[in-house]
Amino acid sequence: MAFGASSIRIERSFVLFQPVTSTSTLATRTDPSGARAAQKGQQTRASILDAALSLASQKGLEGLSIGTLAEITGMSKSGVFAHFGSREELQMSVIREYHTRFEEEVFFPSLREARGLPRLEAMFRRWLARVSVEIDSGCIYISGAVEFDDRPGPVRDALVSMVRTWHVGLERAITMAREEGHLRADTDARQMLFELHGLVLALHHDARFLRTPGALQRAEQAFLNVLARYRRMSS
Numbered sequence: 001m002a003f004g005a006s007s008i009r010i011e012r013s014f015v016l017f018q019p020v021t022s023t024s025t026l027a028t029r030t031d032p033s034g035a036r037a038a039q040k041g042q043q044t045r046a047s048i049l050d051a052a053l054s055l056a057s058q059k060g061l062e063g064l065s066i067g068t069l070a071e072i073t074g075m076s077k078s079g080v081f082a083h084f085g086s087r088e089e090l091q092m093s094v095i096r097e098y099h100t101r102f103e104e105e106v107f108f109p110s111l112r113e114a115r116g117l118p119r120l121e122a123m124f125r126r127w128l129a130r131v132s133v134e135i136d137s138g139c140i141y142i143s144g145a146v147e148f149d150d151r152p153g154p155v156r157d158a159l160v161s162m163v164r165t166w167h168v169g170l171e172r173a174i175t176m177a178r179e180e181g182h183l184r185a186d187t188d189a190r191q192m193l194f195e196l197h198g199l200v201l202a203l204h205h206d207a208r209f210l211r212t213p214g215a216l217q218r219a220e221q222a223f224l225n226v227l228a229r230y231r232r233m234s235s
Contacts, residue, residue: 057137116180120173135207
């Protein structure tokens, strides 16, 4: 995969869900009362999404229901339903919100680092940091894969697209590190990506399921070991 583009191009390619400007949004620009109502609606929806994301992190996407969210938020079922329309749309909205937060916490801040190994290290270490926080709550990337691995449909498609989009960004960072001369010229970007993803899965399994002490430190050491194998030796 050619990789001579700027970080702006990478940033755009990583965004999975583009915002859509609706006719109702345009109408609020000339109607102050409509704008206030729309803002209130957006705030309410954001509150519901926040509660839904927390619930999904603990109980999985299949644990989401309009009724449960109504209880958590103190709203009526019809009030929650009005913002999403169906349980499937609620699940899709949670996936979009999770993806947005992942971008903001992991991907975009890493783009401020220099091209090559500094950026790759930032991406992986921010990923590890996020997973370490999610050990108690759960990772929708991982739990979603377990729930929907053999269940075709729009929810599974959204999850697959989300994970693949992150993989594309990470693979490009590896490719850039190779092109900058930080990694060996024969570095297989997809193989290295596979190994890095495997480290994250191992961390989540050992820390969350087995409760193995020191799992995060082992994941960090494993990352250093991978880098040592792929790093270009200075002459």
